Amino acid sequence: MSLDSRALLPIVLLAGLLAWAVASDVHSRRIPNRLVLAGIVAGLALQATVTPGAGLFSEPFGALGLLKSGAGMTLGLLLLLPMYALGAMGAGDVKLMAMIGTFLGPLDTVGAGLASLLAGGLLSLTVALCQGSLGRVSGNVKTMMLGSVLRGLSGGNAQVDAPPSATGQLPYAVAISSGTVAYLLLTRYFGWSLL
Template sequence: MNENMNQHMHSLTIGFLLLLLLAAAWSDIGSRRIPNILVFPGAIAGVLLHALLPQETGGLGILGSLAGWGTGLALLLPLYLLRIMGAGDVKLMAMTGAFLGAQGTVGALLCVLLAGGVLALGAALWQGKLGVLWRNLNVMLLGALAGGAMTGLPVSGKPGESARGAAAESAGSLPYGVAIAAGTMAYLAIDGWH
């Protein structure tokens, strides 16, 4: 393959990833689900495309693509196990990793987490739950600083309100597929689409 053809194939690979991310975000907004019929074939396509794409033009090879898939899975799986994130979100990040490789997945995840924070803040403002979000964040930070032993300390000055009880109210759920799509797109823009 000549250089122009390789660059064109790389652009198509990134374009295909972006289409998959937009479809996942749309589905997550509409149904709060990211379908397996999207993420599993998407991950396979990412691996196959990188098997064909030469390394000189951004190709990762099969092992590099699989490493990205595993990185995406490994980084978000703990959040799923803690019931902070849905399984579809984890699978979507793994699929994204198949297109970006391990290093790109870590960079994209940083942007995804920032996008998720902005999304959470916007949703809390929109729903009038900014106070709940702030209280839950304080409880999480206090718990982390105390090594998870924050069960009986008062957090708001109200008698009988402990750290455990203070975070009982949810600030709402988010279509995190939107954050994954937005954060990945931001990462690709920052990285210059490489």
């Protein structure tokens, strides 16, 4: 795919927002609401003002419109909300995926979300391997999931408890950003069809 020069604005905007989210999450383990709000406003503004087309990162370049942008935002929120409800992810991460949805629209938000979950799993495994804590991580996952399932089946709260022995926390904005970028590169610039 050849790059339409008009696509540079959304690419630079989304890349800057993702870089800001990663830097903030790595530094303070928080994704600021003002970042998410600025991204949502920017995504909606682009979708409302750019000439209609196949998407801000698609060929032919153009906006999907406010309806599809809103649907992408909603899907981004819903995609990661269960993990937040289980206590496995922070609210900022969920809002970041919703922000990405305003830029991508519904179908690509699902693809980017799934790629982000995959990136998060790979990142977790890589960190555990490098730290020599893979056995402890797998034991924690087993204990946490079993406890959650048993409580849910007995009518209790299925929220995942904190791990019995801490293995560290990952700034999930890294996984969301790398998954989103990988999805866009693979589907737009290398022609892969992931969905």
